[in-house]
Every structure is written in structure tokens, then in C-alpha cells.
Amino acid sequence: MKRGLIIVLSLGCVIGLWKAVQEKLQQTPQIHTTEEFIAFGSKCALADAQTYDHITLDYSIDSLKQVDQILGRVHDAYVKEPSSVSVRGIAAEYGAYVGEVIRRSQPNAYWTRDSEAAGQKSYPLHWKTHESYPITWCAERITDGEEHSIWLNYSVLNDPDWKDHNSADWKQRHPEVVVRSTKVSLPK
Numbered sequence: 001m002k003r004g005l006i007i008v009l010s011l012g013c014v015i016g017l018w019k020a021v022q023e024k025l026q027q028t029p030q031i032h033t034t035e036e037f038i039a040f041g042s043k044c045a046l047a048d049a050q051t052y053d054h055i056t057l058d059y060s061i062d063s064l065k066q067v068d069q070i071l072g073r074v075h076d077a078y079v080k081e082p083s084s085v086s087v088r089g090i091a092a093e094y095g096a097y098v099g100e101v102i103r104r105s106q107p108n109a110y111w112t113r114d115s116e117a118a119g120q121k122s123y124p125l126h127w128k129t130h131e132s133y134p135i136t137w138c139a140e141r142i143t144d145g146e147e148h149s150i151w152l153n154y155s156v157l158n159d160p161d162w163k164d165h166n167s168a169d170w171k172q173r174h175p176e177v178v179v180r181s182t183k184v185s186l187p188k
Contacts, residue, residue: 034113034123041096048093059101061154067094068150071141078142087142095135098150099125102134132157 031037045067049055053070057063071094078085102125103109109127114120117131124131132153140148 034111037113037123038096038100038111041093042100045093045097048090057097059097059104061101061105064098064101064151064154067098067138068141070094071138071150072146074142075145079145085142087139091135091139091142095123095133095138098138098154099123099132099134102127102132102154128157130157 029036029040031040046057049057049066049070053073055066055070057066071090074085074090078087099111103111106127109125111123111125113123115122115124115131115133118124118133118136122133123135124133134150137148137150137153141150
């Protein structure tokens, strides 16, 4: 009798564990495409912004300023205790959101998973005549601060005269912007 009870309890534990694993697997999203990855990240950024900052993001261009504000708070936490911030996770979420804002506002903009220039899983956003890396923008905003403003990156790259960014005339019209190779930043 004691042996039977042990078998029944053991079997119950195995079944319970199996059910718990199945439920967990059903909650974990299955992401197979770039579009699914970006959609999942964007959705997480929306929830994150609402939960932690009481900000409702709406995919408008102006919401990029709110993302800058949110990532500024994350940067402050990162400076105090770097291990307390999941830079990759937060950058992926907000980078997906930022890219979606741009994609939705720019004709013919699209995501790809890989980039010839930046490598696999760099998730470039193709718009106008170039690739942009919103996930990297967000990671740099978190780790380096204001000099990697999301709003500034977008504004400069959206400037129709951006192709002339190395000209003296463009630099004179945009003294607030320092361009270092492909990075755009505010002076310190």
C-alpha cells in the first residue's frame, strides 16, 4: 500500500510538472520572422513604457522624444548600477518601437534581420537611401547617455540635406550636431 501511494504521488508530480512546462511553453512566443521579432519587441516597449513610466506610446514621430525620456531614466539606473539594467533586452524592445515609428512614417521603409555592413541579427531598418540601427541607437542611449539621443538621430537622418552632412554649409546650419563616422551625437 505504501509503495502504491509513493507511485501515485510520483506520477502526480510528474504530470503536474509536465503541465507546468506545457503552460510555460504556451506563454513563450514563437518568433520565426523579423516581423514577428519587431512586433513582439514593440509590444513589450508599449507595455514597459506604460508600466514603469506611465507613458502611453502611440507610434507618432513625437513619441520618439518620450522614448528619449524613458531611456534617459534607464541610463541613470545604468550609471548607478550597470548590472541592474538589461541593456540588450531594453534596447531590443525600444529599438523595435523606434524603428516601427520610422517605418510607419516613411514610404518604402522595411526591416531585415541581417546587414552586410553590421552582420547577422543586427536588424537594420532600411529607409531613404541607408540602413539605420534603432536597436543600437537605444543601446548607446542607455549606456552613453544624452549624446546618443534617439530624437537627434532620427531628426538628422530625416533631414533632406543629410547627404551633405560633411559639407561646411551643412555643419554651419547644424552646429548642435557632431558627426563621428556613422554616429550622430550632441557635443558634451
